Amino acid sequence: MKLRAGIDLGGTKIQAVVVDEQYAVLGQQRLPTPTKGGPQDVADAMAEAIRSAATEAEAEPAELSSIGVGSPGDVDDETGTVTSARNLPGWEGSFGLAGALQDELGPAVRIGNDVTVATAAEAELGAGQPYSSLLGVFWGTGVGAGIVLDGKPWTGRDAAGEIGHMVVKIGGAKCPCGRHGCVEAYAGRGAMETRARELVRKGEETNLFKIMEKRGRERLTSGIWARALVRHDRMAQRLVDRAIEALAAGIASAVNLLDVEAVVLGGGLGVRLGDPYRQRIEQAMLPHLFADDRPPPLLLAQLGDLGGAIGAALLAADGDRR
Ligand SMILES: [Zn+2]
Numbered sequence: 001m002k003l004r005a006g007i008d009l010g011g012t013k014i015q016a017v018v019v020d021e022q023y024a025v026l027g028q029q030r031l032p033t034p035t036k037g038g039p040q041d042v043a044d045a046m047a048e049a050i051r052s053a054a055t056e057a058e059a060e061p062a063e064l065s066s067i068g069v070g071s072p073g074d075v076d077d078e079t080g081t082v083t084s085a086r087n088l089p090g091w092e093g094s095f096g097l098a099g100a101l102q103d104e105l106g107p108a109v110r111i112g113n114d115v116t117v118a119t120a121a122e123a124e125l126g127a128g129q130p131y132s133s134l135l136g137v138f139w140g141t142g143v144g145a146g147i148v149l150d151g152k153p154w155t156g157r158d159a160a161g162e163i164g165h166m167v168v169k170i171g172g173a174k175c176p177c178g179r180h181g182c183v184e185a186y187a188g189r190g191a192m193e194t195r196a197r198e199l200v201r202k203g204e205e206t207n208l209f210k211i212m213e214k215r216g217r218e219r220l221t222s223g224i225w226a227r228a229l230v231r232h233d234r235m236a237q238r239l240v241d242r243a244i245e246a247l248a249a250g251i252a253s254a255v256n257l258l259d260v261e262a263v264v265l266g267g268g269l270g271v272r273l274g275d276p277y278r279q280r281i282e283q284a285m286l287p288h289l290f291a292d293d294r295p296p297p298l299l300l301a302q303l304g305d306l307g308g309a310i311g312a313a314l315l316a317a318d319g320d321r322r
Pocket of ligand 1: 091164165175176177178180182183185266
């Protein structure tokens with residue numbers, strides 16, 4: 001039996017899976033993304049996650065036929081490098097991630113853009129299966145999208161799908177990318193946390209950071225936002241309302257441009273907040289849709305938060321053929 005590994009490198013977590021040829025998950029491991037150090041520290045944590053997922057699948061890393069990586073930043077699969085992955089520590093420059101992992105683990109490594117591979121996973125194995133055109137929107141630390149047109153991923157000149165940096169308010173809030181008024185400035189979990197900290201400094205009350213401390217975390221994870229919402233935390237509600245408005249305007253604008261058959265919503269927050277919030281985004285899109293008599297369905301990612309890692313394993317299947 002041929003086993004492959006897929007690993008999703010996120011701003012908050014590293015998720016590894018080991019799958020069989022039918023993409024059934026035989027082993028998995030999730031580790032927090034290092035917040036200090038540099039790319040080599042991140043690569044070490046990734047290797048550890050793959051070793052542990054392989055152990056659960058009763059395999060040695062060297063027995064894997066290939067390893068696929070879904071990474072943020074500018075990805076070059078030819079050279080195996082990842083450049084300026086800004087949500088990761090000390091990763092402003094270029095780093096040979098494929099080589100580093102191959103040196104540590106053995107098998108060939110393929111690298112793809114994190115949201116492109118997660119969208120491919122939903123298109124081939126998840127909620128997007130019935131459609132030939134699809135927008136996958138991933139709502140997490142940042143906000144990204146993958147585009148499938150006529151059954152093929154559309155990556156433009158390598159930077160398509162940056163839905164998080166579509167402008168929803170001219171001269172609006174500062175985005176982590178340095179520009180203003182982007183979707184992500186309102187809806188990215190990173191920007192939402194920055195805003196929450198500002199409001200606390202101004203004397204506003206919230207349970208968000210108390211929940212964070214109680215859970216021994218250093219950041220406001222999706223689980224913490226979800227918990228605060230359940231407890232009717234006013235600040236959390238307000239910031240999530242704002243996120244939904246921005247996301248909905250961005251997704252609706254993308255639909256106006258591409259007229260895809262369906263939109264799949266994933267990412268840490270998208271998956272964690274689930275159907276009630278999916279419905280709210282779908283409703284909030286309506287006023288912005290040009291063809292509002294036939295909105296495309298907004299579907300939850302079926303592969304949940306393993307989608308990115310499974311998508312990376314799909315990429316690894318190409319590695320086998322190399
Ligand atoms: Zn931006």
